[in-house]
Amino acid sequence: MDQEQLRYSVAFIVILLMAWMIGFGVMLRLRGVETAAIAEGRGNVRQRLLIAGAAILDMYLVLRAPFSYLDQLVLARSAPQPLLSLFILVLGGLIILISQSGMGHSWRVGVPDKKNHVDELVVTGMHRISRNPVYLGIMIFLIGAMTAAPGPFTLFAVFISYIGLTMIISQEERYLEERFGDQYRDYKNRVRRWI
Incomplete structure (x- = not known):
């Protein structure tokens, strides 16, 4: 697989x-x-800032396919292992999709306030392995993006995303503990935050 095929494959994913x-x-x-x-x-x-940053990264990953000069603008190098990059991206994407669909009606973008409660604590499926499998999938996906377009921009995206997601997880943990009490505390004791 050459670099152009990789760029288009990443954009498609x-x-x-x-x-x-x-x-x-x-x-x-x-x-x-x-x-x-x-x-x-x-x-x-x-x-909101994390979602805006994700939108910028996603636009870059899509637009770099037809406009390869974008890699020069962000100092991205060629991927040393294109197939490995694709494998990591697909793995992260699958974890996101399976985890998100497993959350069903409990899935939200953001931490709900009192009037938008989550009705059910999800502890099945991917949530038996990780308390935050969607975020785990996002981090794996970002590592795949970094290996597909290695450079300061994608490295920064991985670093900032980890910090941002860790802060969001802390907010969500406070919400879930308040919302579900002992049920969430028991779950938290059984299952690790990431993996």
Whole structure:
């Protein structure tokens, strides 16, 4: 696989993943689930910034396929192992998709406030392995992006995402402990935060 094929493959994977995530959110909204908890209050500024950063990274990963000169602008080098990069991206994407769909009606973008409660604590499926499998999938996906377009931009994306997701996880843990009490504390004692 050459670098051009890799760029187009990565763009295709990103487009599919974004289409799934948007479609899943729309499907839940049509079923009456208010998924956009990120729009509630001022407490979700970190989450909004992280989503904006993800949108910029996603645009880069898609647009670098037809506009390869973007790699020069962000000082990205050629991928040393294109097939490994694709494997990591696909693995991260699959973890995201399986985890998100396993959350069903409990999935939200952002930490809900009191009027948008999550009704059920999800402890099955991928959540038996990780308390945050969607975020784990995102981090694996980002590592795949970094190996597909190695450079300071993608390295920075991995670093900032880890810090941002860790802060969001802390917010979610406080919410879930308040919402589900001992049930969440028991779950937290059984299953690790990442893996």
